[in-house]
Amino acid sequence: MWDIKSMSLxxxxxxxxxxxxxxxxxxxxxxxxHQRLAASYEEMTNLPRSLREKLESYPLTVLQAETVQTSMxxxxxxxxxxxxxxxxxxSVLMPYSYGNSVCISSQVGCAMGCRFCAxxxxxxxxxxxxxEMLDQIYRIQAETxxxxxxxxxxxxxxPLDNLENLIRFLDLLGSExxxxxxxxxxxxxxxxxxxxxxxxxxxxxxxxxxLSLHAPDDEIRKTIMPVAKxxxxxxxxxxxxxxFSQTGRRVTFEYSLIAGVNDAPWMAKKLAGRLKPLQGHVNxxxxxxxxxxxxxxxxKPNIELFKKELEKNxxxxxxxREMGSDIDGACGQLRxxxxxxxx
Ligand code: SAH
Numbered sequence: 001m002w003d004i005k006s007m008s009l010x011x012x013x014x015x016x017x018x019x020x021x022x023x024x025x026x027x028x029x030x031x032x033x034h035q036r037l038a039a040s041y042e043e044m045t046n047l048p049r050s051l052r053e054k055l056e057s058y059p060l061t062v063l064q065a066e067t068v069q070t071s072m073x074x075x076x077x078x079x080x081x082x083x084x085x086x087x088x089x090x091s092v093l094m095p096y097s098y099g100n101s102v103c104i105s106s107q108v109g110c111a112m113g114c115r116f117c118a119x120x121x122x123x124x125x126x127x128x129x130x131x132e133m134l135d136q137i138y139r140i141q142a143e144t145x146x147x148x149x150x151x152x153x154x155x156x157x158x159p160l161d162n163l164e165n166l167i168r169f170l171d172l173l174g175s176e177x178x179x180x181x182x183x184x185x186x187x188x189x190x191x192x193x194x195x196x197x198x199x200x201x202x203x204x205x206x207x208x209x210x211l212s213l214h215a216p217d218d219e220i221r222k223t224i225m226p227v228a229k230x231x232x233x234x235x236x237x238x239x240x241x242x243x244f245s246q247t248g249r250r251v252t253f254e255y256s257l258i259a260g261v262n263d264a265p266w267m268a269k270k271l272a273g274r275l276k277p278l279q280g281h282v283n284x285x286x287x288x289x290x291x292x293x294x295x296x297x298x299x300k301p302n303i304e305l306f307k308k309e310l311e312k313n314x315x316x317x318x319x320x321r322e323m324g325s326d327i328d329g330a331c332g333q334l335r336x337x338x339x340x341x342x343x
Pocket of ligand 1 (some may be wrong): 112118154155157158210211285286290
């Protein structure tokens with residue numbers, strides 16, 4: 001049996017059709033789940049009671065907000081959600097002038113092992129279902145009563161390590177009968193799984209691909225990102241070029257600055273040389289120190305130096321505005337802290 005909230009409208013029409021229901025019933029059910037964001041079948045009052053009772057045998061994914069922390073600095077809200085099986089994931093709501101942006105998780109934990117990242121410390125527990133990715137957005141929209149206009153798949157997990165569910169999630173998110181979110185307002189971030197990047201390119205969504213680069217060459221990259229041993233930078237960057245050629249969307253490169261590891265000006269120059277042909281954009285992020293790792297963030301003047309060096313060599317750069325730093329803003333930190341406190 002399939003998870004009902006992960007099914008497309010056509011699949012739902014098939015399922016209900018088998019039970020003798022007319023196709024408009026499937027439309028009503030889909031709209032309750034994906035537009036009106038119902039948390040139970042009981043709420044779906046225009047469905048006949050007999051049908052609602054039948055539907056009870058298809059569990060409806062609804063995440064429960066276990067804790068919500070609000071940043072006093074910038075209004076960022078961090079949610080810790082409890083999944084049906086007792087696992088936890090986190091999501092972040094960032095109110096920007098252009099709208100509400102939600103950062104969602106794609107897996108419970110992560111298998112990629114990046115040295116600076118808190119999400120990967122306990123390894124991957126499991127993939128999230130499409131419905132569980134959607135429901136992070138749905139619950140936040142239902143709670144705030146404000147439309148979510150932008151989505152970034154940049155929370156815990158590697159989305160391209162959960163590609164089939166990611167694609168289903170994107171289709172449901174963009175669906176006219178659902179939230180109907182424009183794909184231009186969606187960003188998917190990857191540590192560089194080459195086959196996944198190429199597959200996603202072929203889907204030709206108008207989403208932005210963000211590549212977690214964090215180093216100018218394989219030697220340095222391998223010391224902080226184990227995935228670099230599987231996919232060398234040449235292959236990763238050529239997959240990014242392919243992504244650009246297929247979708248017309250410029251790739252964003254994420255670069256977290258770690259003091260003494262990847263922040264020397266010569267590295268900026270080398271990086272610029274590699275990125276120039278891709279016309280990409282670099283997002284510099286001072287690394288969020290994770291207690292378990294012993295990495296420190298690059299100091300402000302050195303961040304500026306790194307930025308200038310990139311710019312001098314023709315690269316567009318922004319320093320990412322930090323949000324929610326007072327509420328365990330970085331990936332996996334809230335979940336990690338919460339797990340520590342559990343018996
Ligand atoms: N697995 C995906 C998406 C999740 S991580 C990826 O690797 O892109 C989202 C972004 O946060 C990535 O760029 C990741 O490298 C970065 N990140 C993880 N931990 C960080 C930390 N402690 N400080 C700064 N950036 C971090």
